Amino acid sequence: MSANWFDHAIATVAPRTAARRVLARQAFETLTRGYDGAAKGRRTDGWRAPGTSADTEVGVAGALLRDRMRDLVRNNPHAAKAVAVLVNNIVGAGIMPRAASGNDKLDRKVDALFARWSDAADADGQLDFYGLQTLICREMVEAGEVLVRRRLRRSSDGLPVPLQLQVLEADFLDATKSGALGAGRLVQGIEFDPVGKRRAYWLHAEHPGDAYGALQNGLQSRPVPASEIAHIYEKQRTQARGVPWGAPVIRSLRDLDDYEVAELVRKKTEACVTAIVFGDDEAQQGIAPSVVDADGNRVEQFEPGLIAYARGGKDIRFNQPSATGGYGEYKRASLHTISAGFRVPYELLTGDLSQVNYSSIRAGLVEFRRQIDAVQWQLFIPMFCAPVWRWFTEAAWAAGQIPTPDVPVEWSPPKFEAVDPQKDAMANLLSIRSGTMTLAEVIARQGRNPDAVLAEIAATNAKLDALGLVLDSDPRRVTKTGSAQTSDPANDSADDDPAADPESDPADDSDTDPARPDTDQQD
Template sequence: MGGNTNGPDGVPWGVLDAGLAMLAPRRAASRYAARVAIANLRRGYEAGGKTRVTEGWRGSNASADAEIAVAGPVLRDRSRDLVRNNALAAQAVQVLVNNIVGPGIRPRAASGNKAQNKRVDALWRSFAASCDYYGHTDFHGLLNLAVREMIEAGDILALKITTPGGGKTVPLKIQLREIDHLDTGRVQDIAGGGYTDQGIEFDADGRRTAFWMFPQHPGGTTRAIRRRFESERIDATRVAHLFERQRVQSRGVPWGAPAMLALRDLGDWQAAELVRKKTEACLVGIVFGDDETQASVAPVVQDSQGNKVEQFEPGLIAYARGGKDIKFNQPASTAGVYEWNRVQMHIVASGFRVPYALMTGDLSQNNFSSSRVGLNEFRRMVEQLQWQTVIPMFCEPIWRWFIEAAQLAGLLPLDAVIPAEWAPPRFEMVNPLQDVQADLLETRAGFASPQQMIAKRGYDPAAVIEEWAAHAEATDTLGLIFDSDPRKVSKGGNVQPTEQNTATDPATDPATGKPTTE
C-alpha cells in the first residue's frame, strides 16, 4: 500500500480494509464501495446540513395553515400599514391591480345558442351595473377591490345575497367582506369526522362546507351595544374566497410579506439619514474665546445672547467658553446613497413581484429591449394569476350565482347550461406598429384566427364582427370606400379589382384597381 491511507476516491482505507484487500480483494472492494456511498450521502445538500454556517438558520415543518394561523394577523396589519404610509408599497399594490384587473375581466355567454347568448349577455350587463350590495360600484369595481384586498391583506370573501325577484332584473347582489370578518378563533371537531379550522368548516374529506363570520367588522366603529360578537354560519355555496395558493393551504398571506422587512429597513434608514442631515445643517460653527473672566470650568456652549445652547437650530452660531477660535461645521458627505437605495428598491420590487421601473418610475437603467423582456415575464405572471386564481376563484362562482338566480327568476330556461368565456384586459403594446404587424403576419400565416386577435385585445369577437358587418352595409349603401375596408382597398392603399367597382367604373384597370389614363 506504500503507506497510502486513502482509496482512489479519497476515502480512508483504514487498517482493516488494507489487510482485507490483501486477503480477500472482492470483499474489500465491496466494503470500499459502501464507504464511498456513505461519504457521498454525507456530502448531499449543504443547505440541509447542521454546521456552524447554518447554526442560526431556523426552519419549520408546520403546515401552511398552521403558520398562517400564527403569523397571518400580524402580516396583514403590517401590510396594510405599509400600503397606507409607504409610497413604494402603495405603488406596488396599484401596479398589480392595474395589470391583473385594469378596466375589468369581462364574460361572454358561450352556450352555443346565438340568441340565448345575446339574452344572457344583456342580463349580465344589467346585473353587473348594479350588483354591489352597498351600491357603490359595479362588478368591475368589486373585482378591482377584491384583487386589491387579496394582494394587500392576503384574501377576501364575497357573499351571495339573494334579493326579492320581479321584473326583468336578476335577483342577486354581491357583498364583499374583509377577511377580518372570519372567526379565526373557531376551531372544533364536528360529528361525522368534520372539523372547523380558522373559521372555515370542512367535512371528513377536507372539503369546505361553511364559513363562520362576524356580521360586523370586529375592528369597526359600530357601537358595542349594536355590534354582534357571535359569528354566524354561512354555507360555502354562498361564499367565494379569493386568495393565492402557494402551498396546499386554506388561507392567503399578503403578497408583500417577503419585502416587508426590507421596506421597513429602507424607510428607517432614509429617516435616520434625513435626521442626520438636518442635524448637521443646524450647527454652522462654534466660537472659542472672549469669556476668560468667567471662573467656571464646566464646559458650556452659549449663543450670542449668552443663553445656554441645548438644541440646534438652522443658522446657529455657538460660543464655547475659554476659546480663541471659530470652528465651522462641515457636513459629511455620504457616498453611494443612490446605489444603495436602488439595490434595496430592487429587493422590494422582487418581493412584491413587480418590475422595478413600474414601482419606482425610475427608467434611467432601462432600454427598449430590457424593458420588453421584463414586461413579458411580468405579463406571464399576470396571465397566470388571472386564469388560475382570479377567474376560477372569484369570477366563475359569481357567474354561476348569476345564472342560477336568473333561472330561478324565470329569466332563463332551467335546463340551460351556459358557461362563460372570460376576456381579461389587454396589455398595452410596447411598440404598437411592430406588434400589430406581427399579429397580422400570424393571422395571415394561419397561426391564429382573427377572433383570437380580437379577444386578445379585450373585445368580444362576435360583437366586433357584427359591428363590422353593419359598417360595411352602411358604407356600401352610401357608396363610400374607406382605406379600412379590405374588401375594396388593398394593404398598399390600392382599390381592389372587384366586379362591382369595375362594372360601375369602366375607367378602372381590373389588374391593378387604379384608374386608367384614358
C-alpha cells in the first residue's frame, strides 16, 4: 500500500514517523489478508462473534439451552435417540471398579464390600451404583452437567458402608450467585478461593422448578463444601459449568420438527380432492360465489371428498392437487447434520444401514469408539468414578471395615460389542502371543474383572479335574480324561486350530488374518 496525502504531509516534518505509519499499515493489511475468516465485508455482515469468556456465554444461555434440550428429548425422537446412544456407549451396563493395592486379600475384601454397597448406593433407594451411572451420564449429555452429593449415614442405618449418593440436577445450582466474595469469587453458584480452587457449591434446598419447593422457600441457597460434591460436565473451554451436548443442533432439531409438520399438512392438502359446482345466480354476478353448507354456513376450508355447491350451480369443477417430492432427501441431510452435532454416527442415530456395508460400518465406528474412550477416561471416570471410590474407601475405613482409606483402583468400562467376534478373538489371541497385551488386559476390555474371571476359570478346571473330565480345545466338547477324541476333518484339525497348537501361526490363514487390511481388525 502506497503512502496517502496525509503521510506525505507528515513526511515533510517527520519522515521517520511517516515511514513507520506506512510500514504499520502494510503489516496490518497483510495480517487481515492472512485469514479469510477474519475478513470484513458484505459476506460477513451480521456475523456476531463476541470475545466473551466461556463463563459469560454459559451464564447467559445455559439455562435456556438446558430447558430447550430437555423439551426436545421429551418430544423429538431423534434427540432422545442421540442421548440414548451416547449413554449406552459411555456407560452401558456400568464402569466397574476393582481394587488394585497388590494385596490379594485386601483387594478381595474391598471388592466384595463394594459389591454389597453398590446395591444400596442410591440415596433415593431405587438404583444401584451402575444404575446411578446411567442416570448421571444421561443428565451430563442431556442437560450438560449434573451434581452428585456425598451423603454420610449413621452406622445404625444398616448399610454395608455408611455412605450414599444423591444425584442433583444442574438446576439446584444457584446461578444468581456471581461476583466477588472476599478474596475469592462466585461464578454461577460455584465459589472459588483466591487461587481458583473450588471451595463450595451454592445449592437450593429444593428444585427451583418444583411448585412445592418454591412454596417451601426452596429458592434460597446455601453453600455446600466442594469436597462433598462431584460436578460432572464436559469442559470445552475453561468454563465453570457445562452445556447440553446437542447445543449445536438445537435449532436444526426444531427446524426438522417444523418441516415435518408442514410436510404433513401439505400431504393432507394434496389428498383433498374436492368438487365445486358453479352457477350464474344473478344476485352474485360480479362477486366471488358464496359456498355454503347444508345449514347455510359459509365453507372456508376444504375437506377430503367435499362437494361444494355455489348458488344457482350449473357447472362442476375438480381441484387438481399436485404431489411434490424431496422429503426423504431433506430429512436424510438434516439427520446427518444432527448426528454430527451430537457426535454420533448417522447409522446409530437413525438405524438406517442402507448406505453402508460391513467394512464401512466397522471403519466408521473406529473414530466413534475412540471418542467414547476419551469421554470415559478423561471425563466420566476422573469426574465421577474416582471421587466416589475415594468417598467409599474413606467411609469404609472410618467404619473400621478396611485398614486403610487409600486403596488404589482400576476401572473396567463396558466392552464394545464385536461386529465379527471371530476376527476380534483372533486379534486378541495374536496380541497375547506377541506380548503386546496381557490376558488380564483382554479380560478387562470385555468389561469384566480379570481376577474374578481367572478365579472362575480355575474353579471350573478344578471341578472338571475332580470329575475326571477335561475341557477340550474345542469348547463344544467335554470328554473323559484319556478317552479317545473323535476327529472331525472339517472342524477338528489341529493344524487349523491355533489355540490347540502353540507353534501354529494364525497369520497363515488368510480368512482369519487380523493383519490383512481388508479385515478391519480394529472394531
